[in-house]
Amino acid sequence: MANEKIPYKVYLEENEMPKAWYNLRADMKKKPAPFLNPGTHEPMKAEELAPVFCDELIKQELDNDTAYFEIPDEIKEFYKMYRPSPLVRAYCLEKKLGTPAKIYYKFEGNNTSGSHKLNSAIAQAYYAKKQGLKGVTTETGAGQWGTALSMACAYLGLDCKVFMVKVSYEQKPFRREVMRTYGASVTPSPSETTEIGKKILAEHPGTNGSLGCAISEAVEVAVSTPGYRYVLGSVLNQVLLHQSVIGLEAKAAFDKIGVKPDMIIGCAGGGSNLGGLIAPFMGEKLRGENDYEFIAVEPASCPSFTRGVYAYDFADTGMVCPLAKMYTLGSDFIPSPNHAGGLRYHGMSPILSELYDQGLMKATTATQTEVFEAAETFARCEGILPAPESSHAIKVAIDEALKCKETGEEKTILFGLTGTGYFDLYAYQNFNDGKMDDYIPTDEELAKYREKLPKID
Amino acid sequence: MANEKIPYKVYLEENEMPKAWYNLRADMKKKPAPFLNPGTHEPMKAEELAPVFCDELIKQELDNDTAYFEIPDEIKEFYKMYRPSPLVRAYCLEKKLGTPAKIYYKFEGNNTSGSHKLNSAIAQAYYAKKQGLKGVTTETGAGQWGTALSMACAYLGLDCKVFMVKVSYEQKPFRREVMRTYGASVTPSPSETTEIGKKILAEHPGTNGSLGCAISEAVEVAVSTPGYRYVLGSVLNQVLLHQSVIGLEAKAAFDKIGVKPDMIIGCAGGGSNLGGLIAPFMGEKLRGENDYEFIAVEPASCPSFTRGVYAYDFADTGMVCPLAKMYTLGSDFIPSPNHAGGLRYHGMSPILSELYDQGLMKATTATQTEVFEAAETFARCEGILPAPESSHAIKVAIDEALKCKETGEEKTILFGLTGTGYFDLYAYQNFNDGKMDDYIPTDEELAKYREKLPKID
Numbered sequence: 001m002a003n004e005k006i007p008y009k010v011y012l013e014e015n016e017m018p019k020a021w022y023n024l025r026a027d028m029k030k031k032p033a034p035f036l037n038p039g040t041h042e043p044m045k046a047e048e049l050a051p052v053f054c055d056e057l058i059k060q061e062l063d064n065d066t067a068y069f070e071i072p073d074e075i076k077e078f079y080k081m082y083r084p085s086p087l088v089r090a091y092c093l094e095k096k097l098g099t100p101a102k103i104y105y106k107f108e109g110n111n112t113s114g115s116h117k118l119n120s121a122i123a124q125a126y127y128a129k130k131q132g133l134k135g136v137t138t139e140t141g142a143g144q145w146g147t148a149l150s151m152a153c154a155y156l157g158l159d160c161k162v163f164m165v166k167v168s169y170e171q172k173p174f175r176r177e178v179m180r181t182y183g184a185s186v187t188p189s190p191s192e193t194t195e196i197g198k199k200i201l202a203e204h205p206g207t208n209g210s211l212g213c214a215i216s217e218a219v220e221v222a223v224s225t226p227g228y229r230y231v232l233g234s235v236l237n238q239v240l241l242h243q244s245v246i247g248l249e250a251k252a253a254f255d256k257i258g259v260k261p262d263m264i265i266g267c268a269g270g271g272s273n274l275g276g277l278i279a280p281f282m283g284e285k286l287r288g289e290n291d292y293e294f295i296a297v298e299p300a301s302c303p304s305f306t307r308g309v310y311a312y313d314f315a316d317t318g319m320v321c322p323l324a325k326m327y328t329l330g331s332d333f334i335p336s337p338n339h340a341g342g343l344r345y346h347g348m349s350p351i352l353s354e355l356y357d358q359g360l361m362k363a364t365t366a367t368q369t370e371v372f373e374a375a376e377t378f379a380r381c382e383g384i385l386p387a388p389e390s391s392h393a394i395k396v397a398i399d400e401a402l403k404c405k406e407t408g409e410e411k412t413i414l415f416g417l418t419g420t421g422y423f424d425l426y427a428y429q430n431f432n433d434g435k436m437d438d439y440i441p442t443d444e445e446l447a448k449y450r451e452k453l454p455k456i457d
Numbered sequence: 458m459a460n461e462k463i464p465y466k467v468y469l470e471e472n473e474m475p476k477a478w479y480n481l482r483a484d485m486k487k488k489p490a491p492f493l494n495p496g497t498h499e500p501m502k503a504e505e506l507a508p509v510f511c512d513e514l515i516k517q518e519l520d521n522d523t524a525y526f527e528i529p530d531e532i533k534e535f536y537k538m539y540r541p542s543p544l545v546r547a548y549c550l551e552k553k554l555g556t557p558a559k560i561y562y563k564f565e566g567n568n569t570s571g572s573h574k575l576n577s578a579i580a581q582a583y584y585a586k587k588q589g590l591k592g593v594t595t596e597t598g599a600g601q602w603g604t605a606l607s608m609a610c611a612y613l614g615l616d617c618k619v620f621m622v623k624v625s626y627e628q629k630p631f632r633r634e635v636m637r638t639y640g641a642s643v644t645p646s647p648s649e650t651t652e653i654g655k656k657i658l659a660e661h662p663g664t665n666g667s668l669g670c671a672i673s674e675a676v677e678v679a680v681s682t683p684g685y686r687y688v689l690g691s692v693l694n695q696v697l698l699h700q701s702v703i704g705l706e707a708k709a710a711f712d713k714i715g716v717k718p719d720m721i722i723g724c725a726g727g728g729s730n731l732g733g734l735i736a737p738f739m740g741e742k743l744r745g746e747n748d749y750e751f752i753a754v755e756p757a758s759c760p761s762f763t764r765g766v767y768a769y770d771f772a773d774t775g776m777v778c779p780l781a782k783m784y785t786l787g788s789d790f791i792p793s794p795n796h797a798g799g800l801r802y803h804g805m806s807p808i809l810s811e812l813y814d815q816g817l818m819k820a821t822t823a824t825q826t827e828v829f830e831a832a833e834t835f836a837r838c839e840g841i842l843p844a845p846e847s848s849h850a851i852k853v854a855i856d857e858a859l860k861c862k863e864t865g866e867e868k869t870i871l872f873g874l875t876g877t878g879y880f881d882l883y884a885y886q887n888f889n890d891g892k893m894d895d896y897i898p899t900d901e902e903l904a905k906y907r908e909k910l911p912k913i914d
């Protein structure tokens with residue numbers, strides 16, 4: 001195979017698909033910092049997390065040592081419906097750029113949730129079902145996670161209650177309808193259905209809602225309803241574990257064609273896609289077996305890695321969740337309303353934060369306009385309309401390929417194409433009309449939020 | 458392979474992809490009737506069609522004898538970006554239905570146009586480019602064809618002018634934005650940019666437009682602008698030729714796993730998907746090599762096959778196109794505004810019409826509500842949100858599988874899943890809210906339109 005022309009798309013056979021998820025933490029000498037109880041500042045114990053999360057998922061969350069977790073048969077069967085996802089050689093983009101670089105992308109958008117989120121949604125729903133639970137609660141902003149969870153729950157016959165940030169609920173009625181088609185109940189947040197929702201509505205009548213508020217409502221319902229738990233689509237260690245299926249498939253596909261990438265690029269919001277994509281490659285780097293360059297791309301409007309601090313902070317604005325040590329802009333930070341909803345998060349996965357702090361990966365930012373320019377170029381060459389989130393990775397992949405054009409280097413670049421932009425056409429319209437906003441927070445602004453970080457000894 | 462478990466998805470390797478399109482007409486003993494000049498009622502000659510269509514496409518259109526047309530290398534390369542499309546075994550749907558039937562679908566929705574339309578769009582754009590043309594014009598209703606053509610033109614650097622039915626232009630702004638992202642100009646029809654548009658606007662101020670009117674505008678611009686031709690996404694023989702790639706891939710995939718389908722089901726609007734899907738199978742039936750059962754599914758609101766007549770009629774309401782012999786409800790027939798926009802056409806492919814008339818295939822109808830019920834069942838099992846058009850085929854595939862449950866027959870059923878429903882969520886919302894309209898035209902109504910058919914000796 002290595003001497004033949006690489007095909008446009010490399011698919012694994014079903015029997016070549018990963019049989020276990022890979023836990024990157026097992027190969028990290030310095031582990032990510034533990035979650036802390038917000039009251040005592042002591043590391044959270046499994047029993048403290050049990051009212052909120054499923055038991056099996058808590059085990060995965062807290063396990064820093066087990067390298068591989070076997071993927072249960074039922075999840076493997078579900079994966080076979082929409083996986084393996086293709087590893088695509090971007091021949092047309094390479095030609096358009098006139099670059100000697102070889103560009104590949106791992107495309108996770110070929111399922112109805114439109115993104116990689118389904119990889120963890122089915123795992124979390126499966127463990128909830130296995131525990132004999134009746135249903136799960138969650139929040140959703142842009143709607144990819146909510147859609148993915150609805151699909152997983154419909155498949156398993158599990159109830160699914162989604163709190164959707166009110167402004168998204170109203171502006172993205174089609175996302176809501178997909179979730180309803182999959183049988184989920186979708187409630188605009190803040191709502192009158194929870195105590196915290198009522199409190200927020202009393203204090204801020206007419207509020208548009210926020211992700212933090214929706215998390216608080218979802219957690220309240222999970223904790224107060226017998227047979228329910230709360231699930232989350234990013235940031236958590238367990239989510240990165242499930243998402244390792246992306247990287248494991250990519251690695252197996254590269255091995256199949258006898259190619260080794262030099263550079264791996266992914267967008268970074270909470271870190272679920274990037275953490276999953278790089279996992280097995282970073283593992284090789286940590287074990288000293290191979291070297292790769294890793295680049296996280298974040299919006300210039302929400303620069304957690306590049307302009308945040310590495311500190312303990314609340315994962316949610318409602319401050320009901322445990323404290324996590326991560327690169328953060330402060331849990332009060334409200335990103336400007338840019339169109340990459342999935343990247344509008346103040347913090348970052350503790351695993352990725354620790355890797356970044358150890359200098360094992362780089363990070364960079366891109367503004368909205370340049371991201372959409374890259375998206376347009378990509379769409380016209382490669383025939384896929386990318387999600388705004390994914391287009392951050394496209395932007396930097398194109399930049400790196402153009403550098404190769406100058407230097408003549410034949411680097412092999414892999415980037416994560418996490419999803420499609422079918423539900424982001426209002427954003428594309430803004431771009432097509434030349435009305436894109438490129439707001440970048442000032443240093444003073446960021447300092448203000450940083451001051452409010454919790455003080456941990 | 459035949460004795461192993463069939464995988465969820467069967468993909469061909471690149472070198473197994475079709476190298477030529479198959480022209481079903483070559484194996485038909487009685488050929489489809491020729492197009493007639495609407496003035497003289499004589500068969501249309503190539504030179505009469507040349508101002509409207511590209512030269513190479515006219516050859517394909519009029520050739521009833523050549524069985525295979527080699528696919529040009531450039532088109533094969535483009536196909537490799539989004540093809541082969543998977544042949545999927547619907548294990549989860551089978552389990553849900555508890556049927557002994559084996560259900561397969563050929564899924565054409567994994568490209569940004571969201572449907573099979575891209576297969577012919579790239580071919581038509583390619584021949585226009587090869588002829589040295591500057592651009593092409595077309596009309597679009599629901600928007601799948603316009604999107605596909607925009608993608609093909611962006612790839613080849615060809616100008617693309619789309620006339621979009623005004624009501625769709627306003628109700629489906631996101632479809633419009635995809636086309637704009639691919640660099641197409643999109644004009645709501647009727648418009649002030651054409652003579653026919655001005656005339657219609659003067660006669661019917663405030664009209665919502667229609668497909669017939671948009672065709673007339675697109676043809677006018679093609680004929681009156683140097684370097685432009687008109688292209689069409691269905692009905693024509695050339696379109697069925699290009700779409701044969703669907704059936705050829707499906708056949709090759711079945712051969713690979715050693716399976717022969719008993720029954721092949723597809724939705725039918727103008728016939729492009731169904732004609733392409735069944736082509737090689739019907740070829741075997743025509744040559745007496747194998748037998749298959751073919752079922753066309755049309756909306757109960759627009760029943761061309763089941764309640765129309767086989768007669769010469771205009772392909773467009775503007776009556777600027779040649780006369781075609783086909784199953785038709787009359788070119789004045791305006792289907793009720795059901796949500797399967799791609800099936801709201803008064804006529805039918807002349808090839809399929811002739812096959813149906815010879816008793817080589819069956820046809821049936823489904824109402825909107827039962828179609829969306831099938832769509833919901835399918836989405837929840839198989840993880841794909843289907844287009845309303847495709848869901849007509851799902852509905853009948855489910856019915857046939859349930860018949861097998863009663864009889865115990867282990868039939869192998871193949872249906873065409875032509876596309877995704879991302880741009881049809883207003884329709885899903887109507888369904889979720891229980892507000893679906895199931896209008897079926899009366900016999901009196903249909904008779905009224907039938908009276909207006911052109912009289913041909």
